[in-house]
Amino acid sequence: MARLAQTEDLTDIQSDILAAVHDFVDKEIIPNANTLEHADEYPTEIVEGLKELGVFGLMIPEEYGGLGESLTTYALVVEEIARGWMSVSGVINTHFIVAYMIMQHGTEEQKQRYLPRMATGEVRGAFSMSEPGCGSDVAAIQSKAVRDGDDYVLNGQKMWLTNGGSSTLVAVLVRTDGESDDPDASVYKKMTTFLIEKPEGFGEVRPGLTIPGKIDKMGYKGVDTTELIMDGLRLPADDVLGGEPGKGFYQMMDGVEVGRVNVAARACGVAIRAFELGVDYSQQRETFGKPIAQHQAVLFRLADMAVKVEAAHRMMVMAARKKDSGQRNDLEAGMAKYLASEYCKEVVEDSFRIHGGYGYSKEYEIERLYREAPMLMIGEGTADIQRMIIGRRLLEEYKLRL
Numbered sequence: 001m002a003r004l005a006q007t008e009d010l011t012d013i014q015s016d017i018l019a020a021v022h023d024f025v026d027k028e029i030i031p032n033a034n035t036l037e038h039a040d041e042y043p044t045e046i047v048e049g050l051k052e053l054g055v056f057g058l059m060i061p062e063e064y065g066g067l068g069e070s071l072t073t074y075a076l077v078v079e080e081i082a083r084g085w086m087s088v089s090g091v092i093n094t095h096f097i098v099a100y101m102i103m104q105h106g107t108e109e110q111k112q113r114y115l116p117r118m119a120t121g122e123v124r125g126a127f128s129m130s131e132p133g134c135g136s137d138v139a140a141i142q143s144k145a146v147r148d149g150d151d152y153v154l155n156g157q158k159m160w161l162t163n164g165g166s167s168t169l170v171a172v173l174v175r176t177d178g179e180s181d182d183p184d185a186s187v188y189k190k191m192t193t194f195l196i197e198k199p200e201g202f203g204e205v206r207p208g209l210t211i212p213g214k215i216d217k218m219g220y221k222g223v224d225t226t227e228l229i230m231d232g233l234r235l236p237a238d239d240v241l242g243g244e245p246g247k248g249f250y251q252m253m254d255g256v257e258v259g260r261v262n263v264a265a266r267a268c269g270v271a272i273r274a275f276e277l278g279v280d281y282s283q284q285r286e287t288f289g290k291p292i293a294q295h296q297a298v299l300f301r302l303a304d305m306a307v308k309v310e311a312a313h314r315m316m317v318m319a320a321r322k323k324d325s326g327q328r329n330d331l332e333a334g335m336a337k338y339l340a341s342e343y344c345k346e347v348v349e350d351s352f353r354i355h356g357g358y359g360y361s362k363e364y365e366i367e368r369l370y371r372e373a374p375m376l377m378i379g380e381g382t383a384d385i386q387r388m389i390i391g392r393r394l395l396e397e398y399k400l401r402l
Helices: 012-039 044-053 071-084 086-105 108-120 248-284 296-324 330-360 365-376 383-397
Strands: 125-128 144-148 151-162 169-175 191-197 203-206 209-211 225-236
Touching (some): 012 071, 012 086, 044 086, 071 248, 086 169, 086 248, 144 169, 151 169
Antiparallel strands (some): 151 225, 169 191, 209 225
């Protein structure tokens, strides 16, 4: 639409990709999202359609069967998909983070083994840091891997895996205390990422690995969010990401950094859809003899929503382009994720208010968005965690010089 959230200086290829995804969202996702969401049903046909569009391999290099596109292209695609249904963008986002980690940190053998199949969607990724007792406090994880001959034996419990049951490859962060030669080494240098292949499904999916079942959630339905339990799970040393233990924390943080840009993109997509619904409804609904859009109170609300949609989109694109340029972007990614998720909540609530009593009905799409927006303030680090990251980075940049 030639209105809000437009991105300047796109290549012809980027424009063509976005046009194809926009059309797919309008025809295949939006008409089916509410029905699937209310049934908490996995969007199998939608995922198959996205496979055919090449979305699963969007950033994977061409030499491994992908399209070799930029983070900016990917973020804009995620924004479009989230405009249709935020849960579908979650399927893509976690897959992308695992693929990105393998692209950046995997051995050549791991890249050859996984990336071509991830590009087609044959292998779908999930990743896991959180545990029942810790989320953003990664240093507090308790899951462990212990060396046993040429293998490792993993034990522990993980939480909040998006794609936990539907994925076939999970990147899991665990402690490997016994692998460090320095007893005084930082806890962050005693963590390792393992790549765990598994079949789809729930229960004990392979010896020592159990996916108990879906966690029942307020929103973000359709996509499966699960626990992961490792009880004597035996893995070969070849399953260590990058082939070297002790680097898992830094690998995960690299993945989370791009993940935060993508959560910002998802928030932008949800906000855009909420604005579209609000501005359409306000021109259809009449009170006191005229459309409610002509009442100043509603007009002001629409103006506020539009400003927030535009600001969030621009911040998100800026963060993605900085990462594409090869520069450090943790400050910008944190800002984008924080701003976009907070503005998304506010835009959705304003649209909800414009809908009045009808917004409370499950027949209206805004009801679903109202339940989905809060997750974006929590995923990939809460809003308060982003504020801490932003504040610390600002003190680095503006250190007092005496």
